[in-house]
Amino acid sequence: MSKERLVVAVVGATGAVGREMLKTLEEREFPAYEVRALASARSAGTTVPFKGGELTVQELTEDSFGDVDIALFSAGGGTSAKFAPHAVKAGCVVVDNSSQWRMDERCPLVVPEVNPDDLKWHNGIIANPNCSTIQMVVALKPLHDAATIRRVVVSTYQAVSGTGQKAIDELETQVRQMFNLQEPEAKVYPHRIAFNCLPHIDVFLEDGYTKEERKMIEETVKIMGDASIKVTATTVRVPVFYGHSESLNVETEKKLTAAQARAVLSQAPGVTVLDNPEEKIYPMAIDAAGEDDTFVGRIREDHTIENGLNMWVVADNLRKGAALNAVQVAEELIDRSLLDIGDPDKFL
Ligand code: NAP
Ligand code: 3JN
Secondary structure (H helix, E strand, O other): OHHHHHHHHHHHHOOOHHHHHHHHHHHHHOOOOOOEEOOOOOHHOEEEEEOEEEEOEOOOOOOOOOOHHHHOOOOOHHHHHHHHHHHHHHOEEEEEOOOOOOOOOOEOOOOOOOHHHHHHHHOOOOEEEOOHHHHHHHHHHHHHHHHHHEEEEEEEEEEEHHHOOHHHHHHHHHHHHHHHHOOOOOOOOOOOOOOEOOOOOOOOOOOOOOOOHHHHHHHHHHHHHHOOOOOEEEEEEEOOOOOOHHHHHEEOOOOOOHHHHHHHOOOOOOEEEEHHHOEEEOOOOHHHHHOOOOEEEEEEEEOOOEEEEEEEEEEEHHHHHHHHHHHHHHHHHHHOOOOOOOOOOOOO
């Protein structure tokens, strides 16, 4: 198949992640001959902005992928489960943003700064990790290479944009309602999110963890390719529009001083160290929003264990956490000439 006139489809193009994908393709001058916007029948015929103009949204069907080379999916796990196999059958490589294929043994789970070589064994579907996992592993990988990570304790502070456009609208509406002395309405979340924190992201599982926490734990091990790394997580929704923040406590096999960790992270791809507390310089969601890098600061030694570090990690959840990572995966596939699919029936 000739890849000279690449056709790229964005599935879920009307959503928060899909719109960011179109923006990212445009900003990075992605080498597409044509970009198509796909979504549900509800928005077929509407338009989404692209390259100073508009793309007309087409309804996603099983036949949408005949002449498409790469499809970037961000329309939920159910849509990916149903349509990604048809895309692969048609010869289209899928980069999927949902959790549907992440732990599937047929699918690599890729963060280009961490495990780009896993793209070599893809079978047509490449999974994009959860946003909270992506920014964490970008910061962990260089530390693991330098000192071998044994255990990670992570607490997240996740923006409402992680839930999608309706949650962005809900936070804004609740803030307006409260300033107008009206009773805030909670529709998206089980409780008010304005001026509140919810230790509840995705559904609760039998062991008391949430599914978001389980995703962080399992995905980290698959991406880092090291089952000996222990991860425990608490994920929290906070009233921030864009940018997830994370507090990480990391235990390593070899000693890394705070200065050594800072030096290692300063050289790491995709990382910007912002760590000068005396000057009140540290990563913040308001600064990370709209940026591509993962920002790391408050790097300090944990005095309660022999080899421990604490740090604060922030990234734009819609960019590095979703759209940018997916586009970087697609760029890597092109650069490495990995757009061919072995068995097109693998997922049917
Ligand atoms: P959103 O703002 O609610 O947008 C959902 C998108 O999916 C819309 O474009 C919607 O189209 C489309 N869609 C829904 N059902 C569809 C169907 N049956 N057929 C075709 N299109 C359908 O949500 P979002 O925040 O963009 O997130 C979308 C998905 O991306 C999430 O469900 C999740 O799986 C994934 N995600 C991943 C991360 C990550 O951590 N990497 C972060 C956020 C989201 P209509 O406008 O036509 O309804
Ligand atoms: O809540 C967040 O900040 C990230 C949300 C991610 C998300 C939302 C709905 C469904 C996912 C995901 O990517 O894990 C999914 C899903 O596909 O399971």
